[in-house]
Each structure stands twice: as C-alpha cells, then as structure tokens.
Amino acid sequence: MQRGFYFDQSRCTGCYACEIACRDWHDIQDTSVKWRRVTATEQGAYPDVQLSYISLSCLHCADPACRGACPADAIHKRESDGTMLVDADTCLGADACGACRSACPYNAPQFGPGPEAKMQMCTMCHERLEQGKQPVCVAACPMRALDCGEMAELQKKYGACSEARGFACSVRTRPSIIIKPRYE
C-alpha cells in the first residue's frame, strides 16, 4: 500500500500551524530546515487578484526521484506503507553529494547548515501513525484542510486531482498527494 496526503487548498488560510507543529514535534530548531512548508501564490492585478496557499512536505512518491539519485543507497521506501526513510549514517552529506536535492522536483530533501549536514525530510510521523494518530501537521490544521491515509482510500474520498496553484506536479515521480484546488 501507499500512504499519502490530502490537501484542501480551498480551505487553507496560510496560517502556518502545520509548518510550526511539524517543527515543534520533530524539534527542528534551525529555520533553514523545513520538513513542511507553506507558500503563497498571488495572481492577477488589483482588484481582480487571487491568492492561494499550498502546504507541502515530502510527497512520499510512488516513484521517488530522490531514491534513484542517491549514490549511497541512503533513501528507502518503507514496504509497509510506502513512506520514505532516510538513513542519516549512510547519507554522504550536503557538500559531498546533495544529489537527492537536485533530483526531487518538490524541494523535499532538507539539509541543515554545515558541509557535513545529512539529509532529512518528512517521515509522515511514523511514530504517531504507529500509535493510531495522524501526522502532527494533519492534527494541527485549524481548517481541517489536511488528511493522511492510504492513497486508495483518499482517492475514494477526495478524487484524484493533484494540480493546484503553487504546485508543479511531476507525473514521473507519482507523488502521493491529492489536492482540492482553490481556483480551477
């Protein structure tokens, strides 16, 4: 099975609760490292302006480009639920390699400061999933705009759209995300 995220862009107000909840739960002190990131897209001219936000983390792709790019075999896909795992001990580090960062179309692989920094990214809070809880970002969203589950189930509930303002979906990697866009 493949676990993935659902994001209701039409509801997102750009409040950043998901981003901060992720940072706090995983104790990511350095603000240059973002496992989850909220970004705004503004279009049009006054007064016909449009604004949307998108909240993205690692999309735990079905065909992850990062894994193929890693020369050290440090990136794996969990068999049980298809979530991505990084072996920091094996990772060659930011300066020596960084191939995953170039390969990922979603800017998911994160390196902290320093040449030795190892890759890190969203784990889909597997420790929470094991306790029967949702990832911390999903549980945080004041708009209930995020969901997480098995992709087949999510598709049944929400359809299969993965296109929205502020998100360039790469068909090649088959990201595990469904989005309800704000603007058609």
Added chain:
Amino acid sequence: MSNPADRETVHITSCPHDCGGRCVLKVHVRGGRVRRIETDEGEEPQLRACARGRAYRQRLYAPDRVQTPLRRTGKRGQGAFEPVSWDAALDEVAGRMLDIRRRRGNEAIMYIAYSGNTGTFLHSQLGVFRLLTLFGGFTPCWGSASFWGSLFSSEATYGTLVAGHTPDDILKAKLILMWGWNPAETVQKTNTAWYLARAREQGTHIVAIDPRFTDSAAAFARQWVPIRPGTDTAMLIAMAHVMITGDLYDRAFIEKYTSGFGQFKDYVLGAADGIPKTPAWAAAITGVAEEKIAALARLYATMKPAKLLTLGAPGRSAFGEQFHRAAATLAAMTGNIGIYGGEPAGFGLAPAGLKPEAGTGLIARRMPGNLPEGARQRRAIHITKLWDAILAGSQGGYGADYKMAYITNANPVNQFMNSNRAAEALSSLEFVVVHEQVLTATARYADIVLPVNTHLERNDIIRPWQGGPYCIYMKQLVESLHESKSDLDICRLLAPRLGIDSYGDMSDEDWLREFWQEARGMTHGEELPDYDRFREMGLHRMQREKPAIAFEQLAAEKPFNTPSGRIEIYSTTIADRHDPQLPPIPTWIEPWEGPQAAREGAYPLQLISTHSKRRIHSNMHTVSWLRDLEPHTVWINPVDARARGICNGGRVRVFNDRGAVAIEARVTGRIMPGVVSMGQGAWYQPDENGIDRGGCVNVLLNDTHSPAGAFCSNSCLVEITREP
C-alpha cells in the same frame, strides 16, 4: 513540575495573550522541561491552536527572557542594564515610590497596564492595581487600542457588550458581510475561520469589505469590495438610504424594538442638511462604485438571516464609534437581531459560558482593598494621551505632574501611538519600573526591570474573552525559569516594603479555589464542575445543542438594557453628552488624516495597521520560528509603488511629521491604491538618527483618540520613498 521518573506527561493548557481566540495546548513535559506542544484531539469542535501557540516552547525558552532583576546602567532606551538581586531591586522600587509619594503625592505615579494577560482569573494587571490602590492610589489609564468604538457603541445602542453569537452560528447564515474583519489572522473566537470555510462550501454568500484582500477574503469571500479606510460609515449610511428609499427594511422590527429611527431616516434622506446620503454620495467618499453599494444594500436587506461581522478595525479611526453605531442600525433595519444566523453587529461577546465578570471582576470584588476603593484614584488618562500627559503635566491641563511610571502587562512604547514621543516622555520621568518577560521596547526605558514568569510557570484559569462554552485550567507545568516570578508574587514582596500589611497571605491556589467557587454562579446557565475536578480535567466544555446568540429573549418585557429598553438608534446617553463631535444618531463625519486630507496635504497615502499572523500584537515578535514565516513589510499597491520607483522587496522609508520607519516593501495588488499597511507589533528600534529600524507602526500614528475614545490607528497619513 519536575518528574523524578523522567516520564513524559501531557497536560492541557492554553495561551493567555490578547488574541481573539482561546485554544487548547497539550504540553508534553519531561525532566522538568517542556518538550513538545500538541493541540486538542478530543471531540469536535476541537479547539485547535495556531502557529503562535504551537511555537510557545520557543517563547518559554527564549534567549531574550529577562532572567534576573535588572538595573539600568546606560541612557534610557539604550538597553544597557546590570543584573541585581531581588532584594536590591525591590528595595529600590519601594524606596523611590515612597519618596515620590512623599514629595509629589500618589497621583504622580502613573500605572500603565494593558492586555498582556487577557481572560485570566488571577494573573493580570489587577494584582498590581490592587497593590497600588492599597498604597493610596495612582493615576490609571483608560481606553482600548482594540475595540473602544465597538464597546462604546454596543453599550449606547444595546446597553450591553453581550451582543454577539458563538461562531458555530456562522453555519446558519445565508449572507455574511466580513466588514474590516479578518479572522483567518486575528482568530476572533477559536474555529471562526473553520466555520467560515464550511459556510462557503455550503453556499453561503460571503462578501469582504476591506481595503486589503486579506487571507479571509481570499479563502471565504465570493466578492471583495475594497474601501478607503475611515469611510465605512458613509457606505453603511448609503446602504440605509437604499433600504429606506426602496422600502426594503424590516418596518415591524424597527417599530417594535428600536427608538430614534425617524431622526436617523431624516438624516439619511437629507431632511436636515439637504444632502441625501445616496450611493452616489458615498461612492465619492469611499471609492466604492455606486452600483456596488446599492447591490450590497439590496443583498443585505433581502437575504436573511445575514451577519454583518466586524470587530474593531473600521472603528479604529477618527469618529470610529459612528461606524459601529451605523452597523448596529443596519442589523436592526434588516431584522437580523435575536435570530439564528443573524448578528447584532455589536460588541461580539457571546452569551455562553463564563461571563466577563468571572475574570477580572473576581479580583475586583474578592480581593479586599481593591477596586471598591477606586475612589482614591485620581483622574484617568486615555492611553493615547499618556505621553502628552507626562510631557505637559498639570500645565497642560492634566491632573498632576507625573514623576513615575509603573508598567506591567503592557508594551506601551511599542503599542500605543507615537513611539518617539513615548520615548521622550518616559525618558523625562524620575523613575520607571517595568515587569516583563522579555526586554521589550518599553522595558528598555525602565530603571528597574523585574522578570515575570509565563503562564506555563504558574497556575491560572482562563475563559475565552469573547465568550464561549468552555474554560481551561492553566496548570503550572514547569518551575519558574531563571529568577522570574509572577506579578502577584512581586506584589507580595513589595507590599511590606511599601508599608502595606494587608496585601494578604493567601496563595494562588487559595485565590483560584475561591474565585472558581464564585465563578460557578457566573455563567449563562451552564453548570461547572468543582475546582478539583476542573483542575484535573484541564478543559471543561459545556454541552450546548445550539449556538448561543445574543438577545434571544426578544419577547421579554425589556429586552435591551438601554434607558428606553429599545435598540437606541438615537442614543439618549450619547445625546446627554452634548458633544457636537458625538452625534446621537449614526453620522458620517470626515475623519482627520482621512482620504480628503490625503488628497490635500503633504502625506498622500492612508496607512492602516493590521494584525500579523506571526505575532500577538508585540508578543512573540522575537521568536525565530515565527519570524521566519513571513518578512515584516509595508504593503503598497503597484500603482503607488511605480510612481515612487519602489520595487517588491526593496527597502523603503515610511514617514510623516511624527517619525520615520525603515522597512521592506511588498508591492501587491492585495491592497487598494492610495492605501498602505503595516502589521502592528514589530519592535521599535530607533537608530542614532531617530529612524526606526524595527518597523514599529506606532512611530507614525497620531497620539489622539476619537470623541468617544476609540484608538484611531487607521487614521494616519504617510509618504513612502525608497530608502536613501
């Protein structure tokens, strides 16, 4: 508290800051330290916290926490301090207070307190208020930077502040006018934004009337109506014109429940001044097209139930009280009062859960020697006039020559108008003492700074200040950090030094127990658990089948607590004041530093102050996780930017005669031409040339108030240039 087993425990608490929401934080504690913060995971509607609440661990352990008492060593404002012992600091504070009282009297001591803790039972400015009252009195301040126009209007029109609905009622409306109201950022009752999203999904027609295309407008509204700041009253009155001339208003409601509609109607139609307040008349003032005004009026008059939702922003302008009076009048004309899905457009307290007096009122009544002896207080000073009062003193017509400021739960240099004047005023005093958690712009002007703990380091009870069917026990979760103490403990130590032996020896726990006992009789009918059970539960939710709405008992003999027992469109209490600037019927008055002055004077841009989603006013401004989310900028329309050679992300100078602020420009079509905006709360940081490098909007604001006392932060004109 420290946990010998080193096991992680999870506790429910909340935030005590002056935010429109009141949410649940679930705090993980291990080894005496906060490790993580989650939010409500219980039954829906869960009370989910925002980014600020989720980042609270960083505020608790912030490197800029004041760790010990500090004594000033440099010039005021410079921020040079030396650590001193509690004994030395308290002896100095008491010594100076006794000396100033002996030489200049109690009124020479000004107490400046504000909303650092809001909705709390115990820890607030009132502990200090009481100490200073027992000391023989002081000069207090009055007013609100948030919503005084609304508060004043709600009292005058409805006779109460309980004139709102719980946010679940949003789902019952067919039409919602978000008037200068942006709950996606200001929260305005936990879950309001969530209900608005669901309302939009179920087809509710939502319109945003706002100079900015806010996050709320983008997420919820079908239509954005940009309007010049300070002109909302004109648009509302023109909408009344459409309803009157088109016979679209609820005559039965007006006749049965209101008084003074006739005078208002005469004014609207121009019987008195010969000026009919038509949409064409309002279009010239507001910048909103005539047909848009007329269409919105027809929509509001015919789509029922409808909510005109607002809080403070449009009323934070010159003559701002008129906006709220006009909004309430339209709510009455459309018959949207006392019905589900309607909204009185009054002060937004909802009739649910603990009443407002169950917070601050308890201290006032239960603690001996407190407010009942308020007769000892000298003339109060409006928060916008503090600096003038200090600088001008009795010569300027104020009640005294002020020699000392005692400041707690507040950051007035930053958050009250005219920061440069604030700096000058505080620098002129003999003595300034500040209780603080971090070294704010205000604390930098202190002679003595006393370190205060946070709500995670002491026990308290909190209610949603705008009313709601729940309350939260905020248990002490960790020992007070560094040498910090609560405001109450500081007062307990100061009292004997000031010769006060009646401050009392009751513990926080004793007070809370006693307050809770009394609060149990201060709800809107809901039952409350006993103290020990409540303390154990942390969150107490009161079950409700339906939303709580104001004035549900319209059938009662006197449903409105006004002199006439009716909704006073013509306010007799206002009329009694005989102030030509404060007419008894809702009236459009051209604001100072408004659009007309912008066209005529040296400063052509209207500046509005907004809330920022990465701060709560000036709280949490230095928390790096939150700072990282968005840069602090001034918003400017591409038309105005182009005319000044300003590009997006460029450094600019925003200035007027009161000061200058260096800041980054955000060029965006999300703000109307002629208007610029800055998020209030960034910390004032003047450089050697007096240019504020911190981006504090109050550097630019005019330190005056509206006739009824509203804080006119949206009546301000500026010019912007590229940073030289």
